[in-house]
Amino acid sequence: MIVKRTGRRVAFAAVPAAVFLTLGLSGPALAEGGKAYQIDLAQLNASGSSGTVMLSLKGNQLTVQIESEGMVPGQPSAQHLHGSTKGHDFHCPDATDDTDGDGVLSNTEATHDYGDINISLTTAGDTKATSGLAVERMPVADKQGKISYKRTIPVGQDVVDHIKDLHVVQHGIDRNKNNKYDFEGAGKSELDPKLPQEATAPTNCGEVKGAAVGSIPVGGIETGGGSPQRAVVPVTVRDGAAITVLAVVAGAVAVARKRAAAVATGRGTTGSGA
Structure with a gap:
């Protein structure tokens, strides 16, 4: 341990x-008779964030529970399951993927490694990839920079069959350490010029592949x-x-x-x- x-x-x-x-374990993330995966979230962009994710599958119902810390206090954190359900071997990125050398690993640079959004882990409404920037429906960190999230989502058979090819990613960094997302920290996001880069850059990542797994009797x-x-x-x-x-x-x-x-x-x- x-x-x-x-x-x-x-x-x-x-x-x-x-x-x-x-x-x-009787926690909400584990479904009886299904499979459960425990994932550690490792920091990206020297964010200092970390966390634990429990994924459980029972039939086509996927329950996601996330406990993370070191997030930007009071700010929403976009979070997703990235990767492919078609057998592509994606993985979590590292600092060497900062190809433009500006000191910030952007989502676009990281996507080369962890793939496109498969499921948007919103708090309400749809979970489609197109909701990836729906920050109004993403969890908000508390004053201590902690996020607790839990939701059960119906998924397609492709996700069930390829769950090990996906990765959990949370977004949002605070490069200039002022406890908010702003344009002074890292400029504009390459995904949406109306958003600061700090809001969309990945803060941590965890791979389902290699995660501890077991069946719940x-x-x-x-x-x-x-x-x-x-x-x-x-x-x-x-x-x-x-x-x-x-x-x-x-x-x-x-x-x-x-x-x-x-x-x-x-x-x-x-x-x-x-």
């Missing part, structure tokens, strides 16, 4: 999916009797609680395995403890 320290909080940005799936974890047991693992906890949470996670996994082994051997479980 990788623990990322971000200021005064400890973010579990890379908790293995096996932990989530073994515990039967219908009904959760069987424990030898009674209703299925579930445990919610928080994405972010206070510093002082980090060790406790790690212990709870480890203990819960051990209990689940012990009970599963007992059922398999016909011994069952007795007593009030594990």
Whole structure:
């Protein structure tokens, strides 16, 4: 388990999916009987942003849950699933893709690597690629620069079949560090001259390919009797609680395995403890 320290909080940005799936995570991003993918968002444009994405597919319903930080406070963040459903091998870009050498990786430069918009992750209304700049329907970062987003979207079979070829990208940077998008920071956007470049440049990216993946058993974890047991693992906890949470996670996994082994051997479980 990788623990990322971000200021005064400890973010579990890379908790293995096996932990989530073994515990039967009851968070909204995981659909029973479907597949779930956990993705880490890595910063672009030296933005300092990061986050965790949980994607789950159940039939043709895609649930997207994003928890990110280091965004521009109080500003909307355009966000999308980029990539191809036709087998093209796109991937997240890096600073070397700043081909004009102006110090800003623009969306146009990055698109060469992560592909065009496939789904616009809006908060309401349609999710078509044509809504990619519908900033009035994109999530807005809070005063601490954090975004929490969750939406279930019906998708085509092409997305279901090629979900691993897509990438989650959030946009919006603050090059001149004044907590807003303006033209002084990086000029006009190449996508729309009415928008600052800061508003459309990518701030982070995460690939579905290579992400932790697993199946969610219908009904959760069987424990030898009674209703299925579930445990919610928080994405972010206070510093002082980090060790406790790690212990709870480890203990819960051990209990689940012990009970599963007992059922398999016909011994069952007795007593009030594990």
